Amino acid sequence: MEKTQDPNQTRLWTIPFLMVILLNLFNGCAAQMSYPLVAKFTLSLGADLGTASTTAGLMSLAALFVCPFAGLLSDLFPRRRILQISFILYSVSLILHMFVKTVPFLMALRLLTGIFFSINSVTAMAFSTGFIPKARLGEGLGYASLANVLAQAIGPGIGLALAEKFGFGSSFLLAGLCAVASLVMITLFPKGNEPLPTAQERKKIRLENLFAPEMLAFMLVTVLFSWGSSWLATYLAIIGDERQITGIALFFTVYSLAMVVLRPFTGRLFDRKGVYMLLIPALAFAAIGMWLIGISMTLTLILVASIFMAVGQGCAVPSIQAHALNRLGRERAGVAVSTIQIGQNVGNAFGPMLGGVLVVPLGYKTMFIVFAVVLFALGLLLTLVQYLSEKRKNQKASA
DSSP states (O other): OOOOSSSSSOOOOOHHHHHHHHHHHHHHHHHTTTGGGGGHHHHEEOOOHHHHHHHHHHHHHHHHHHHHHHHHHHHHHHHHHHHHHHHHHHHHHHGGGGGHHHHGHHHHHHHHHHHHHHHHHHHHHHGGGSSSSSHHHHHHHHHHHHHHHHHHHHHHHHHHHHHHHHHHHHHHHHHHHHHHHHHHHHSSOOOOOSSSOOHHHOOOOOHHHHHGGHHHHHHHHHHHHHHHHHHHHHHHHHHHHHOEEEEEEEEHHHHHHHHHHHHHHHHHHHHOHHHHHHHHHHHHHHHHHHHHHOOOOHHHOOOOHHHHHHHHHHHHHHHHHHHHHHOGGGGGGHHHHHHHHHHHHHHHHHHHHHHHHHHHHHHHHHHHHHHHHHHHHHHHHHHHHHHHHHHHHHHHHHH
């Protein structure tokens, strides 16, 4: 395989690393300007709430099935070339949203968008690890993901503002242009910082190239976190309308600002103490955040909930991803990323669908409160399972 960045190199702030941050920013904006609009866009086409919820999850449903193969492609072929092709197709699929007039067309397009979204999101993260020193992987990914945080802060607001003033098409157009900007960034990256398997290695495709079973429990933890995140993206604006809470989009702004402050700190803490030091309190904070959203009737309490969610979900998922990358190594970075993203896609795909079924009999309040309990209890159990599994493997390796 080609030589990647020296793992003993500890300098983080290089020009390629700054380019990693920009790549994540443009890619994040493409997603955040479009995804939160889908449910309302579907409703504007005459669909009911259940159909709108299902449509909102279709992109993640497609990404769920494509994700393992995206990791395989990322580990077996040049990541730069994969990204160039996927960003071209991703930008086209986003811009095509401007011409949607019917719900079936939108559903088909969301599935198509999910395919390209999965490929570029998995490959971009695997590609980025080639420009981050191994000893500072948690910190590096923490800073790089701040670009996604910024996208979360500005993307939904920009998308909603454009949609209200100029129509949904303008929002999808700008999202597509952000994907084009990501394509430009990939072209500008220096070459030679990714492992490339030989032709013989490419012929040895095994199950471990598609999925990392040693990360199963942590993958299921990310299902829980992304499930909650999908409910926020899908229902928060609707909750604001129902409870007459003006300015509820500020949730995403405060959430993002809190993560800007926390993410570098938690990244350094991960590098020093490991994932378990962060994950258990993160589960508690996220559960409190979901409970607060369930009971909130004022903007103030919604914003308090956003801080709890930032401490919880905002710190947990990147730490789980960095842990998977550390355990599997750079050569298997693609499957490390895709395995954790499978969990995210499961939650994003089926969360809105399940929400669409539960919200009618339960209402938003009960639905969010019950989920808060499930998130903490089941997340804690899965974390314990992952810890014991890794402990046994480490004991066998040292025996």
